[in-house]
Every structure is written in structure tokens, then in C-alpha cells.
Amino acid sequence: MNTKEIFAKALAHATGKDIDIVRKSISLTKDIEHGILSSNIAFVLSKELKKSPQAIAEELSSFITLEGIEGKLTAINGYINLSISDEQLFSIDEIPKKDMSAIVEGPSVNPNKPWHLGHLRNALLCMSIGNILREAGYSVIAMDYVNDLGLQVAQSYWHYKKSFKDSGEKFDHAIGKDYVKAAELFNDKEVEEEVRKLMKDIEAGNDKGLRDFVELVYKAQRETAYSYGITHTYAVFESDVVEGILKKGLEKLSTMEGIYKADRGDYKGCYVVNVEDVISGLERPERVLIRSDGIPTYLGKDIVFHMWKIGKLCCLGFHNFEMQPNNKPLLATPGELPYNVAEKPLVINIIGAEQNLPQQVVKSILIKLSLVEPSQYRHVSYGRVRKEGGTFSGRKGTWMGFTADELLKEGMARVEKGDKEKIALAAIKFSFLRASTRKEIVFDWDKALSLEGASGVYLLYSLVRAKRILSKVSTEPLPSSNLNKEEKELMAHIWRYPYYVENAATSLEPNTITEYLLKLSTLFNKFYEKHRVIGEEEEAKRVAIVSSFIKAMEKGLSLLGIEPVEEM
Template identity: 30%
Template structure:
């Protein structure tokens, strides 16, 4: 049934939705919640309302009641109301009005994304001293970086922190190994390779006497021994310098680099205070532990019997420091194998009175690489650098396109593969799928974005939203309109996959539009409108790729 369409200057999507709710409440004499209004597939309209519940309350047949309502509801901006299925009211809006509204939102402040307040700390990457980053760090780096980009975009004051594992017993092992097997000449030539060789040697060849001597070096670090601290600082600086090159390659920046060493002194205070307040208990062997009420979690050791601290101890100290810094939210991006650690940490934090700061563990699943699809350059780990090199090499092989972009394509492919899978799920890393230019992949998103830019270069018309959008145009516009909602969902759920998957579906819709709708060399009004739609697609995909940390390209 057709409805009159008086187009008011101030009509917009939210106004129309509220007017639909008001009309439904008046006609049905019930309360209609905003969440009752659904967004159907494009062919079924722009808003939908299931009449079944209201019909049940009134003892009416849902479809008959829905048919009745189509003749009674009048809403400015609604072009047509149809009945579908067992009793759905589908509202079709004035397509011209809707198109203008979408353009106004996406070209307006923050592309229509609601802005939030608050100071947020995001802790991610946190590599260990004297060890190269490995394949597992890639998912962590991708998630953490995308989250900092998303949360900044929605308005939060974000501080990204690379809190490195630079304290504890393992560092005594590196010093001991360097003293026994190391070479300053080899260290200066390639610090990371030499440090990791020593790490592997310690693991493979050290006997009990060696391990005891390594523990003594760990104790010396904690006690402030000059020689121990000199070597520790040398290894720390070399590790940070090495990692900076890898972060630069994957375009990741941190607001600060801290580490366990920065709270080592406060960790000692935590132990004393915890014992004084009865939060911790001392065991017969001299170690300190925490017991949780009702055996909620297993007991956790806070200090070993030799007096050394654990990273849980240092995390408690860090938690207290972050609270003093005034953060409203404190997010740790760490794999799900550490779930128990963070449950224990947050529970202990409450015992110490760390309140008013929302602590969250942004947990994620493991990455599994296809058997023998990439070999480790040294040792028994697959280095992050090996993974990046392989991705770039594969991008050249698979693209058969401009190899000048192989770095951006390869790195973008890895990032998408790590972000498109929902966080809790493990990832099965398949190179053919990761670098597929036709399907769910980073290259597919980059290529669709480049294809749209080439259309704009071909047309000499300025885009303008004039005339009534045709079916394929309208479907693409509807998909574009979901961008603000997807970004807000990604922020709230700490889930970049919301944006990655949205961009894939959006690109599929764009490519369908591209194959069906000629843009240049046609009727001027239609060309201007289609150019404007393509401009909006480029704007959304440029921004969406940036939020994933994937570089939008000019050509491929």
C-alpha cells in the first residue's frame, strides 16, 4: 500500500524510526521498545516490526492485524508498508530521503559514530627480553593495534602500553648463558640471533649446576648487582631496538614502553602489605601465596621460597599503579592460555582495594599454521619476521599484479586473517585463503577499495546525491549505512572482527554494484549519484581499513 510522502527538511532516519514507534503504540495501545524495530534485508524494506506479540495479547490473528495497520499508519518519510510472513510489518522509506541521510551521516562528524568519554589503557604485544617475537605475537599485535585505533575513533583517550617481560628468573638464565657460551663480537653483529641462540643452548644443554648458577644471576638482578644490571640493560635495549624495526614494518606504534622491571620495587611492597592485611599467607617453606574464598580459583604463589617474585606479583603492583594514573578502563590483550592468571589478578586487585577502574582480559584463541608451510629460521619457533617475509613472497606469487605493493598486500593479508576470526576462536592459517583476491581476505578488501578509486579517477563528474537510487545502488547504500553501528559494536565488544567481516560483505555488495551498474558515460544525473555512492564506499573502506591497521592503496 502506498503512503503519502511529505518530505520535511529535518526528517532523518532516527526521527522516522521514532515516529513509527509512536504510531504503533497509538494504534496497538501497547509499549513498543526501540529494539522491537528490526533492520531487515534490503529487499524487505528498511524497518520491520513483528506484530505477533501484540496480536497474541489482543487475541488477534497476526497477519490480519498487520494488514489492518497498513491502512492506519501514516509516517512522514515512509513510502510503502507491506505485510510479510506470519505478521511482519515492513516499512519501505523514501529512497531519496534515505540516501541523503546516509550521505549526511557518513560525511558528518566522526562518520556518524557516537563518541565516548574516558581514559583507557590497552596493554598488548609485551614480548619477552632476549627472544624474537613469534607467530603468536602477530594476533596479539593485530588485535591490540586495531583496538587502540577503534577506541580512539569512538572518542576514548587511549594510552597503548607495551609492557614487556623484562624481569624474573629467565633473565638470569640469559646472563649465565652469555657468561658461559656468549661472544660480545657475535652479540654486536646480530644481538637478537645471538641472544636467542643462548636461550636455546640454555634450554638444551644446561645441567642442574648451570640452572642453579642462572638462579643466582636472577637474584643478583633483583638485588641490584652492578654487573648483573649492566648485562640486563644491554639485553633489554637490544631487544627493544630489534622489536622497533618489526613494529615499524607492521605499522604499529605504542604511546609508551614499560615493563615488569618498572614495578619490581613496588612488588616487594605488595608482598609486605599483603601479608600485613592478611591477603597473603606464608607457607612453611617461606614462600608466600594467596588463597581464594570458597576455592574460587587455585592458590597462587606470590613469592618463591628463595625470595624471588613472580610476574603475578609484578602485575598486582602494575594494577595499583594504573589505578593511580586515573584510567577508567584497563585492557590486557593476552591469549586464552592466561585466562586463569587474569581471573586471579583481578580478584587479588579487589582485595587491595583497586576499584573504580574496569579491568578486562581481552582473551583470544591460538594460531595454527598449516604443517610445514613455513620453516623457522632458527630455533624451534616461527619468527614474526619469517611470517612477514613469507606473506610478502606469497603476495608476489599470487597477485600477478604490481609487485611494488607486495609488502602492503602481504602484511594486510596477515592482519585480516588475524582479525576476521572472532577472538575466542582459534585460527587455522591457510595461505591460499589468506591471499585470495576474490574472497574473504585483506587483498580482496584492498582491491575493492582500489577498484572504486579507479572509477572516481575515470569520471570527471563531482558526486551528488540526486534522483532516486535504483535497486543495486540502494542495496549498497544500505550496507554503507551500517558502518557507524559496526564500529560502535567493535568498540563495545572489543571485537575488530565486526569491522573486518562488515568490510568483506560491503565489498561484496560493491562488486555486485560494479558489475551491474555502469558509472561513467551515462545519464548525467545517474552518473553523479553513482559517483557519490562510490565516493562514500571509498570513504568507508579507507576508514575501515585504517581501523584494522591495513593500508589502503592507490593501485594494485
């Protein structure tokens, strides 16, 4: 049973409006005293019927019947509000399955350094958005793009071949520090010539060691990912894209409607796409995909990659790279295992705000070429993680002391008792995910570990408190149709869980879930402070309330990748 759907169908039948229009008119009420769901459909009808929204709302509320729920409709300030019985608040709506898949891509860290806090933010957003979409009924592919080509990786590989000494340090950390040295040495002309020659040898197939080097770094980065509970479905290496599908993709691009070969001007001989009819305000709406010498631009390679990613280009396969802690294999290119993607997947690229314009251009080209619909491509733009004095640079080494590995180690050292790793992870994950994606973050340990403020630790404490109550009773939970004010406020918020999930899946903002959980915890503590559970006449009802709270809190925390603890 889905209450919103029953409400929507009843309104659509009564008004004759399309069901999708009616669904969009329905939202959660701000005050549960006025019901749990509200529709503004009367405002939509007002101009058409030449009546006030309140008059329309009153008329509709008087005769609409709701099948499958004990509901009451009331007209308040032009809105049609739905109230349900107290007992029905114990029956949470199921989230309907979507006949759609989503591809969530990130963090895509260059394989020549460890994850710093900016990379961690990206990875946690990928994980949480993926979890939210799965809960919202999507089939989710988690994809990591490994840029194993380019100058940064070549500089690191050159330094590794020339002077690497194994000190026992985690490999990605050691290579990251060597990269800082290599980038500085690159200012020397002789060193630059050596690196450029190495890049040519790699491109010509005369140096076979780069892939082994890259995989050593990537496996060390995976250790960091697994320590934070982050897993992926696929890892796609850029070198495999170039070798496996780039030529075929460029040939296909050059023949597509919307792409033309310029015959004059600066772009003469280049394959170009003009996106001014899709994106406005660009100084130069013409974008080069293939240069006159046949070499693709970075944008051209990105378009080819997206063509493959959405299933419009064949064939790049996978092999079993390694088994992950979730007992599912990480599949990496290349190989014989097929890439399985549904038709018209939702593409979600989680990339920093500095890439807003390039992402807008990629989307506009894909739309121009009829490869995606506008709603099918989403860029989750996020603000940087800052430290005092600035941001993080791999080349300058300003990430040192601020890696994801070091953050977790420090967190565990700060936790005084209980499961130190789980509590530290809860503090870190909640702190990173609570901020709106567009806001920059300055991490604060005191706030992250607070038992009284808005923190993951506070949520875990509320959950432990609730479980401790249930451990002391043997009474079976019994839903009730007679709830007092605090009980009803708590149960109404628990009941709203699937609607917060749907809203988070639409907005791609994990902080929708963090705010839901904070309010849930606050309402539970308010209820517990006013009403005893054990030994009361209403014990069975209150056991049902506490049980419902635990289920909702555990499900919500799982969307943030936070595991419950037994004690604190």
C-alpha cells in the same frame, strides 16, 4: 545526527521505558527491504500489556513521530522496523564520543627472542582493537608490558655475557637462538648455579648490565612492531614495577577489606583472598597474594600492577624511550613524566587462551576488592597460531623460520607487482584478523594472497578498481533519492558502517570489521558489474555511490591497519 538515537528516544517517549533498555532493543535489520533498524521493544512490553508483540508494534508504529529524519515505521512479526529515504543513506551517522578511556595491553613478549607468529597475532589484535575503540569514541592507551625479570631473561643474559658474538644478525633473532642454547645448557648443574648466582647479583644491584641488554632486545622487537604499523603509548618494564610501586602496593593490599592473614592451615601467615563469592567452581578459591615470608606471589604482583594501571596506586613515571613512525613518542618506565589515565578505564588484556583461568582469577580479585566493576575488565582470549607439527616454543626454538620478520619478507617476495610491502601486510593482517579470536590459526599464503577469495588483497583490488573509476570522471557526486536494487543494497551497507564499528567495539572482535568489508566489496563489485558509471545519465548519482564506497572501505581497512595502494 544519529539515527539510532532518534529512533530510541522516540520509542522511549512512546513507551515510557528507560532509554538504555530501548537502545538495547535496537539492532540492524537482516533484510534492507524491511528497513535499516529494528526494535524488539514490543516483545519486552507484551507480557506487561498482555497483548501480542505484533499488536503492540502496529499500535506504536501508527503514532510515533521521528524528529530530524525522514523515516517510516512498520510492524513486521512483532518488530518495529525503521526505513529511511534513499537520499539519507548518503549521510552516515556520526559515532558519539564516549566519556571513557580504554587500556589495551599486549603483546608483552619476553625480551629474549624475536616475535613469532603467535606474538604477531596478539600484537595485531591489540592494534586493531585499539583502532576500533578509537573509532567508537574511546580514548585509547596502548600498553606493552616488558617482563625483564625471571629465569628466561636471566638465561639469555648469562649466555650473552659469556659467549655472544655479533654476526650482524638482527639482535632479537640472535639472542633468541642463543636462548635455545642457554636453555639446553641449563640442564647442567654448574650452569644452573651460575645463572642462579647471576639472578641474585641482579637482585642485589651488583650487575647493572641487564637493563642495557634488555633494551637492545626490546628495540629490535620494536623494529618488527613498526614494520607492521604497530605502536604503543607506554612500555612498562616489570623491574620498574618491582622497584617503584610493589612495596607500596603490597602494603595497601594487606590492609584492604577482603584480604586476610591466614592463621592456620597450609596458608598460615600468608595474605589470602577468597574469591568463591565472585567465581564458582574453583577447587581452591583461596588465593595467596603475599607469602608468609613477605614475598609476593606472581598473582600478588599482577594485582599491584593492575591497581597502578587503573589509577589506584601511585607513582610510576615515564621517560621518552624513542620516537615512533607515527611521530608520537613511546614512553617507557621509569621517569618523571606522569601516567595519565581517566577514572574507571576499561581494561583490556589480550592474552592467549591458555591463560583463561589466571585472567578470570585476576578479574575476580579486582572485583572482590571493589577496584573494578565486572564490565570494566575484559580478557580477549585468543587461540594459538599453529604450524604443521605443532605450536611455537621459545625454549625449544620451534619458532625459527616462523618469525613475524620472516613472514613479511616472504610475503613481499610472493607479491608480483605494486607496492609489495603494503600488499603483503594487507594479506597478513587480514588473514590473522578475519579468524574469530577464539579459533586457532594455520596461516595459508595461497588464501591470504587470493584476488578472488576472502582476503585483504581482494579488498585492496576492489578499492583500486573504484578509484580508477573516479580518476576518469570530473562529474561532481550528487546523492539521489531514487536508487535501484543494487545501488540501495550497497548504500545501505555503507550506511551501516558506524553500527558495525559499535558492535566490534562491544564484542572486541575485529572479524566483525573484516566481514563488513568483505560484504561491502562483494556488493560494490555486484553493482559495478550491472551498472556503468561513466557516460550514463545517472553518472552523478553513481559517482556519489563510488565515492561513498571508497570512504567506507578506506575507513574500515584503517581499523585493520591496512593502507590503500595506488595500483595492483
